[in-house]
C-alpha cells in the first residue's frame with residue numbers, strides 16, 4: 001500500500017505548466033456554465049414541439065411483433081389460404097419476395113443437447129413437427145426449443161406411412177390425438193400438420209381442418225444426409241419451406257441448410273409468423 005501511495009505522489013503531482021493548463025480549463029468551464037441559458041430554452045421548445053413524436057416511436061415496435069430485431073422484414077400480406085369446403089389448404093412455399101426461408105424439423109427421434117445449442121448460436125427458430133412415437137420417451141427435451149422461440153407442430157401420433165392409406169377416421173385419430181397430446185405436454189395447441197412421409201389426400205385435408213389445423217404443410221427443399229436437395233432449381237428461393245429431421249446427421253444437415261440460406265442471401269423466419 002505504502003509503495004502504491006509513493007508511486008501516486010511521485011507521478012501525479014502536476015508541474016507548474018500543468019497547473020496553469022488545469023486552471024485555464026477550470027476557468028473556461030466556469031464561463032461555459034453561465035452561457036447556455038438561451039440554448040437550453042431552445043431545446044425545451046423543440047421537445048414541446050415534437051410531443052407527437054415519442055408516441056409514434058413507442059408504437060413502432062408493435063408493427064414488427066415477433067420479428068428478430070436485427071432484420072427489418074415485415075411478413076408479406078399473404079395470409080394462409082382459407083379452409084374451403086372443410087379442407088385445410090396444402091402449402092409448400094409462401095408467396096413472398098422478402099429474403100426469407102422457413103425450416104421445419106420433423107419426427108424427434110434424435111435428442112441431443114447440441115441440437116438446441118446449434119440453433120441458438122445460428123439464431124434459427126423452426127416449426128418442430130413432432131410425432132408421439134418418437135418423442136414419448138422425453139417430450140420435455142423439445143420444451144427447451146419452445147422456450148427458445150421454436151414452435152411445436154403436429155406430425156401425427158404414430159407416424160404411419162403411407163398416411164393417405166389410412167381411413168378418414170384413422171387420420172382424424174392420428175391428427176387430433178397428437179394435437180391434444182401436444183396441448184397437454186407443451187401448453188399450446190399446434191396449428192399446422194405435416195403428414196408423415198408427405199403423402200396426403202382429401203381426407204387428410206378434411207381431418208386436419210376437423211382437428212383445428214390451419215394448413216397441411218409440405219416442403220419444397222430438404223436438408224438430408226448433410227446436403228441440400230431441391231424440388232425446383234439449385235438453391236433456396238424466398239418463401240421456400242425446408243424439411244429437416246432430428247436425426248444423427250442433425251449437425252451436417254443444419255449446416256447445409258445454413259450454408260444454403262447464406263448463399264441465397266436469405267434468413268430463417270418462423271412459418272407461423274407468415275401464416276396469420
Ligand SMILES: [Zn+2]
Nearest residue numbers: 106107196197
Ligand atoms: Zn416424419
